[in-house]
Amino acid sequence: MSKEQAVYDVLVKSGFKVRRGNGNLSIPCPLAPYSALHKSDRDRRASMGIKVTDTAVLVNCFTCGFKSGQISYLYKKLAYHNHAWKPAVDHCIELEKNFLAMGMASLASQGYFKKQEKQVQVTEEQWQPYANKFSRYLLTRNISLETGKRWGVGLDEQSNRVMIPIRDFKGKLFGAVGRAVSDKMQPKYLNYWQFKKSNHLLGAHLINTNKKIIVVEGSLDAMRADEAICRAGLSDEYAVVSILGSRISDKQCELIRACGLEVIIALDYDQAGYDGTKLAYSKLSKMLITKVACIGDVGQKDFGECADQQIISVITNSKHWSI
Numbered sequence: 647m648s649k650e651q652a653v654y655d656v657l658v659k660s661g662f663k664v665r666r667g668n669g670n671l672s673i674p675c676p677l678a679p680y681s682a683l684h685k686s687d688r689d690r691r692a693s694m695g696i697k698v699t700d701t702a703v704l705v706n707c708f709t710c711g712f713k714s715g716q717i718s719y720l721y722k723k724l725a726y727h728n729h730a731w732k733p734a735v736d737h738c739i740e741l742e743k744n745f746l747a748m749g750m751a752s753l754a755s756q757g758y759f760k761k762q763e764k765q766v767q768v769t770e771e772q773w774q775p776y777a778n779k780f781s782r783y784l785l786t787r788n789i790s791l792e793t794g795k796r797w798g799v800g801l802d803e804q805s806n807r808v809m810i811p812i813r814d815f816k817g818k819l820f821g822a823v824g825r826a827v828s829d830k831m832q833p834k835y836l837n838y839w840q841f842k843k844s845n846h847l848l849g850a851h852l853i854n855t856n857k858k859i860i861v862v863e864g865s866l867d868a869m870r871a872d873e874a875i876c877r878a879g880l881s882d883e884y885a886v887v888s889i890l891g892s893r894i895s896d897k898q899c900e901l902i903r904a905c906g907l908e909v910i911i912a913l914d915y916d917q918a919g920y921d922g923t924k925l926a927y928s929k930l931s932k933m934l935i936t937k938v939a940c941i942g943d944v945g946q947k948d949f950g951e952c953a954d955q956q957i958i959s960v961i962t963n964s965k966h967w968s969i
């Protein structure tokens with residue numbers, strides 16, 4: 647069954663009056679009873695447009711402004727107001743899981759991954775010498791052995807670098823970020839196997855279903871935030887990825903759209919982070935509900951410096967933004 651047909655069936659089963667248009671589906675906005683922007687409980691204009699693509703299901707209500715990159719997020723909103731929608735949420739998440747691999751294959755066929763697949767062939771054998779080794783340095787950065795294992799970190803014993811692998815959604819290896827275990831060592835970061843940073847999301851291999859995606863700059867920030875999220879029991883809701891710098895690329899935005907229900911930008915609290923936030927917001931807010939988290943609110947520069955409760959507070963207090 648095609649993805650559009652699958653989405654169509656879900657909408658019909660939900661009792662929505664679905665119209666098929668020019669490459670689009672439209673329905674009366676089911677959020678009308680819950681939004682003051684809809685003047686009545688019934689949306690008579692079929693305000694909600696739904697466009698099914700290989701990597702996303704773009705939902706957009708032109709009356710209340712609801713926007714999402716996946717259909718399950720609409721049902722989550724409905725379930726928030728009325729628990730009867732909960733089975734539909736589960737159904738949509740299952741559907742999205744099935745189509746996630748297909749979406750990735752489609753991105754690959756559009757050439758998104760072609761370049762580095764040709765340039766860099768990193769095999770598990772190449773990774774083996776570094777695998778399953780945990781540096782105590784991570785403990786000094788408040789990253790536990792358990793989190794290290796979860797992320798599949800390694801260690802380059804010769805050059806004294808913690809290695810954090812770069813893998814795609816399916817777990818395929820493209821390279822690794824090597825962090826010096828001492829601040830005296832230069833450079834602080836070294837990339838292994840010359841992967842192209844802008845083509846990847848560090849942490850993608852931990853995402854197996856659509857979630858709210860938290861975007862951070864550094865690899866250690868991502869692991870630190872992931873640890874706090876797991877400990878708080880929120881890992882079903884959130885996933886963290888690092889864009890390996892402060893400037894998000896178009897390819898990284900595409901990848902986030904493919905796995906994100908909404909996105910929370912949590913870049914460093916400094917000038918580069920602010921400029922990066924503006925850039926990321928302008929790109930991502932066209933695709934997904936986009937919020938901005940301010941790490942400065944808890945008096946820190948990045949998640950790497952934060953205690954667990956500070957991280958959770960920053961994430962749950964993220965807000966819509968106006969530039």
Ligand SMILES: [Zn+2]
Pocket residue numbers: 675676677678681684693694707708709710711712
């Ligand atoms: Zn609406």
